[in-house]
Amino acid sequence: MSAAASPRSLAKAAGLFGRVFAAGLLFAASLVSGPAPAEESSEPPEYVGSPACAECHAPEWEDWQGSHHDLAWTETSEGVLADFDDASFTHRGVTTQFSREGEQLFIESDGPDGAMTRWPVAGVIGITPLQQYFVETEPGRFQTFDIPWDTVRNEWFHMYPDQHLPASEAFHWTGPYKTWNNRCAECHSTNYQRNYDAQEKRYNSTYSEIGVGCEACHGPGSLHLDWAAAEGDLPGWPIEGLSPTGFSADFTSGDAETEIQQCAACHARRGPLEAASPLPGTPFHDAYRLSTLRDPLYEADGQILDEVYVYGSFLQSKMYAAGVQCSDCHDVHSATHYNEGNGICLSCHSPAGNPDFPSLKLAEYDSVEHHFHEPDSEGAQCVSCHMIERVYMGVDGRHDHSFRVPRPDLSVSTGAPNACTDCHATEGPFWAQQELEKRFPDSQYRGPHFATTFAAIRKGDASELENLAEIALSNLPAIVRATALEMLLPLGTPELADRMQGLLSDPDPVVRANAAGLQRAAAPTDMTLRLLRLLEDDTRLVRNSAVRELLAASIAHLPTKQAEAMQAAMGEWQQTLAATADFPETQLVLGGIALTTRNLEGALASFGEAVRLDPQMTSAWSMIVRLQAASDRMDEARQTLDAALARNPKAPDLLALRDQLP
Incomplete structure (x- = not known):
């Protein structure tokens, strides 16, 4: 899920964007986006399906069958574990019925209008510890159901038992945040294409294979089959952009980043830059925008809080810094660990160590x-x-997966949890801190930590500004430094922008992308000169960030090379917006863009689409009311505000707006 930009920052966009895109961006989703083919030839590689791999790769095939990857998505005719024999489950006054007619399974529950409706089950998600189901609520649109089957206790349960989610809420199971097409399917299938029509507001999604098949990680296999069948050298081989064996992803090079970033494509909290599964082997930051350690996704010290998966945690770890990769612990085909219990860790962390990681301290840990x-x-x-x-x-x-040493002292100072009091809750963090100080008196894992600064900034304590700047300029993990830069945005000054300009050349693209945002506080000429060179950055994430900030620049003329780079980068960003036009957050962005082009009706349409998708997006409601009032459409403004308050009766910004209207 991508983060929404604020209307205030969007309203600052300059006329340059309008000259390039004009009002046509309102329906940007009609544009085609996606990765370029691995090799521009008359025979690009094609997807052939996992069974084509079985004969030559029998051990891997056997390991993969029945794995979490294989069973990430299955047909209703295969492996349904739940009770559909006229079972029922009641949650907050709504009784859901699970039934079958012959081979067809059905779910009857509250639909998008709150009325009880019966749907055929369209697909099965996962295998254990829960199995979830989705249904087709309108042609081409599939929604994941919030009542899955607990495969351990063998019972139905609600995933969010403490939340009241009526049909009017965007987080209701029929709402935009539970749409299978745009929030889930990409990571449960192979070669997924969302195919959303923004004008018709319909999906025509396609895929090569349900489940995470061989080609979801290795890439389309047709040319690999040609290579394997050849008795001699193939004409034109090797093919540019493909591995020596004909795949788009090459895991034989020994480069840990290739594997880690391929796994991260699904095992990360991120926003997509494309409308389809990226071609395997595509660098992560060319396809996704990684979420930083922001609240409420992570604790102040970087521990997991919301459902952030693995990548953002792993990037914080010493293991990542030392070159450890996913397959050092996980069998990538069976999706299981190589060892059980402490044996996983002791394969490296022991008196014998591991020659692949010579910097390891040799010691007895299982004692x-x-x-x-x-x-x-x-x-x-x-x-x-x-x-x-x-x-x-x-x-x-x-x-x-940040593999951190417990810091109960940070629990005391920031409120972040710690492993000690996960078990010793009664004794509390003060006790745990004293115990660790007594048992490890010379530990290097105490003292200053970015958590204290992050926690203070989250509470609005601007006195931590200097410490935050120091974190951004430190040698801490890149995701920590990028988070500090993101936190600095509302505190930016020309002096701070000058101080941080060196980070525009940082080796890590997440740092460069977030450093670009901080330049909006620089003097206009300085900002423009600093960001123009990022338009030719080798990472799409950075180019997107740079061109977004340059919208506020007043540029009368650019040399040909830079003008071409600007046009190309803007085209990419346009594709990114098109790729996520079914996200309420993107509609908020498109509304802001329409404002910069003085396209009032376009802005109203985009903000209107945002609240259609997410009726709780009060910032978009507010923009509609303000625009209608500013254009002397007071009756419409009042009607809109009434509709907004009907959906959000306690929203402070809407209540304040009601008091401001004449």
Whole structure:
């Protein structure tokens, strides 16, 4: 899910954007976006399906079958575990019925208008510890149902039992944030194409294979089959952009980043830059915008809080910095660990060490002297202290992959949790802090931490500005520094922009992208000169960030090379907006763009689409009311405000707006 820009920042966009895009951006989703083919030839690689791999790769095929990847999405005729024999489940006054007629399964529950409606089950999601189902609520649109089956307890349950989500809420199971087509399907299928028509507001989504098949990671396999069948050298081989064996993703090079970024495509909290599954092997930051350690996704110290998956955590870890990759611990075909219990960690963290990671400290970790718990107990498990577990989707426990040392002292100063008091809740963080100081008196894992600054800034304490700037300029993990830059945005000054300009050349694209935003506070000429060179950055994320900030620049003329770079970067950003036109957040952005082109009706249409998708997006409601009032359409403004308050009766910004209208 991507973060929405504020209307205030959007309203600053300059006329340059209008000269390039004009009002046509209102329906930008009609444009085609997606990765360029791996090789511009008359025979681009094609998807052939996982069964084509089985004969030559039998061990991998056997491992993959029945895995979480294989069963990420299945047909209703296969492997349904739930009780559909006239079962029922009641949540907050709504009783849902689960039934079958022959082979067809049905769910009857409250629909988008609140009325009880019966739908055929269209697909099955996952295998354990829960199995979820989705239905087709209108032609081509599929919605994931919030009542899945607990495969351990063998019972129906609600994933969000504490939330009241009536049909009028955007987070109701029929709302935009539960749409299978744009929020889920890409990571549960192979070669997924969303195919959203923004004018018709319909999906015609396609895919090559349901489930995460071989080609979802390796790329289309037709040319690999040609390579494997050839008795000699193939004409024109090797093909530019493909591996020596004909795949778009090359995992044989020994480059850990290739594997990590391929896994991150799904195992990350991110926003898409494209409307389809990127071609495997596409660098992560050319296809996605990674979420930073912002509230409420992460705790102030970077621990997982919301459902952020793995990548953002792993980027914080010393293991990532040391070159550890996913397949060092996980079998990528079976999606299981190589070892059980502490054996996973002890394959490296032991007196013997691991020659692949020579910087490892050689020591005995699986001992009472290190973990201070009964051997083989829960407290003696490495993951209990160094990979806290949090439960998502009601029953799905997932481990934090930042591999951190417990810091109860940070719990005291910031409120972030710690592994010690996950178990020793009664004793509390002060007790845990004293115990660690006593048992590890010379520990290097105490002292200053970015968490104290992040926690203070989250509470509005601008006195931490200098510390925040120091974090951005430090040698901390890139995702931490990028988060600091994002936090600096509302505090920006020309002096701060000058100080941070060196980060525009940082090796990490997430840092460069967030550093671009901070330049909006620079003197106009300085901002323009600094950001123009980012238009030719080798990463799409950075180019998008740069051109978005340059919209506020007053540029009368550019040299030909820079003008071409500007045009290309704007085209890419236009494609990114088109790719997510079915997201309420994008409609908010498009409304702001229409304002910069003085396209009132376009702005009203985009803000209107935003609130159609998400009736709780009060910022978009406010913009509609203000625009109608400013154009002397007071009756419409009052009607709009009444509609907004009917959906959001306690929204402070709408109540304040009601008091302002004449």
